Amino acid sequence: MRRPIAQWTCADIFGSEGTVADEAGFRAHVEAIAVHLNQRASLGRKEARLRVSTPWGMSQSATIYGTGIVFHSTASHGGFKLDRGRNAALNPALRIKGGWYEEDGDWARVAAGYPDLFTDREKAQADRTLRDWEPDAWEAVHDRTLSAEESFVRDRQRFECEHANDWVVISAVRSDLCPGFVETVATIGGSRDQVAKCRFLVPEGEYSAGAHGFVIDAARHQAM
Structure with a gap:
């Protein structure tokens, strides 16, 4: 440009x-x-075509990040393949048996283990991915505990603990029967297993699904 x-x-x-x-x-x-x-x-990454079978299908293209570290793209998905030596050298908290690391989340384990092969932006994204979705692995690598404010999963665990005995909405739809309200279906703790369910009316202006679910106030929200 x-x-x-x-x-x-x-x-x-x-x-x-x-x-x-x-x-x-x-x-x-x-x-x-x-x-x-x-x-x-x-970084000198090299493009290649390798006839390799991956967990997501045959490799259609490959990017060589370094010796023993190759990213494969397929028709449907992709991810990294680490050879035996590279995989063994990873921190055990990051290592996946077999050496395949899919592109949606597991790739962050590779970036955390071999930061010299990634850009600053990629390393920041990998750190965020591990914090949010693999906090156990992140904590093992960094030797400290993440707070709820630092990790989506830790925040979800906090939410589930605090509202284990509350009605939490699992589905909602704008009410045709009662204009201005949302009809919700809630379960105790937000469980989606085969458990008791209850329907509540919540004012439209008040309802917001939030990051982990809407908590019903049984004293104010009308049961249907």
Whole structure:
């Protein structure tokens, strides 16, 4: 992109990673992507075509990050394959038997174990992924406990502990019977197993699913 940012249009955009608040946020995002791309180019990753069977199908293309560390793409999914030596060298808390690390979450284990092969942006994303979804592994590597504010899973565990005996909504729909209300189905603790369910009316302006579920106030929300 050689033209000034002010002259960019939607036709110049390849993809989307979210929403920024203002022009300053957009410029900061663009700068971060530029740094990421420059760092990635300096890492010397090599593209290849390898006839390899993966857990997600036959490899259609591969990126060699380093000796014994290869990312495979297939028609449906992808992930890293670490050879025996590379996999054995990983921290046991990060290691997956067999050396296959899928691209949605497990890739973060590879980035945490071999940070020199990843950009700053990728390492930050990997750290966030492990904090949120694999807190046990993150804590074992860093030798400290994550708080609920630092991890989605730890925050969910806190929520479940605090509301283990409360009615928590598991489904909701705008009410046709009572305009201005949401009809909800709730279970104790938000369990989705075969347990007792109860329906409650919640004012539309009050209802929000939130990160882990809406907690019913039995004293105020009318049971149906």
